Amino acid sequence: MTIFKNWVFALVKLFQSVKDENLHWKNANQDQQVKLKHARVLAEKTLEAELKMKSVRLEHEIILLRTKNDAELSMFKTKCKQDIKDYKQYLASLDQLKRSIQASYTHLPEAVAFTIHHHAKQLLNQMWEAEDFEQKIQHEIQLINFMTTVHEDARLHLEGETTEKVPERTLSLIQKL
DSSP: OHHHHHHHHHHHHHHHHHHHHHHHHHHHTHHHHHHHHHHHHHHHHHHHHHHHHHHHHHHHHHHHHHHHHHHHHHHHHHHHHHHHHHHHHHHHHHHHHHHHHHHHOTTSOHHHHHHHHHHHHHHHHHHHHOOSHHHHHHHHHHHHHHHHHHHHHHHHHHTTOOOOSSOHHHHHHHHHO
16 A cells, blocks of 8 residues: 555655646746737737728728729610610611612512511621621621612612612622622
């Protein structure tokens, strides 16, 4: 039993010495621990302040982006509305072109007038859907040339300057395109 008692006593003594050593270490390093705690609190507050500033900046940037996007969206909607209005005017012009053909060539089968009208619509759609500016201009020139040819054929026929029963130049132009 004395061996057990000695062993327990040695264990208690070891435990006591570890506690004493820990206490001495805490006393010796107390100033440093206080400085570290103070530095950590200061760092947390600094980080918190930086995060608030970044949050405010981000909020400001978000507001600016929203404003810019709203303005761009408004401009885009206005442009789209104008494009739709222009497209409708083009279509009305093409319908007028078809009526002009039908009035000029009363004996002409309706299918021919519709074919000319359909071809003009295809040229319009190609122009409208072109992504590249140069392609758009090229299609626009084709449409203008086509519509000018159709009007010229109709005018010449109405004025009696031609004896052709069909708009030959217009039909020839359709075959080329």
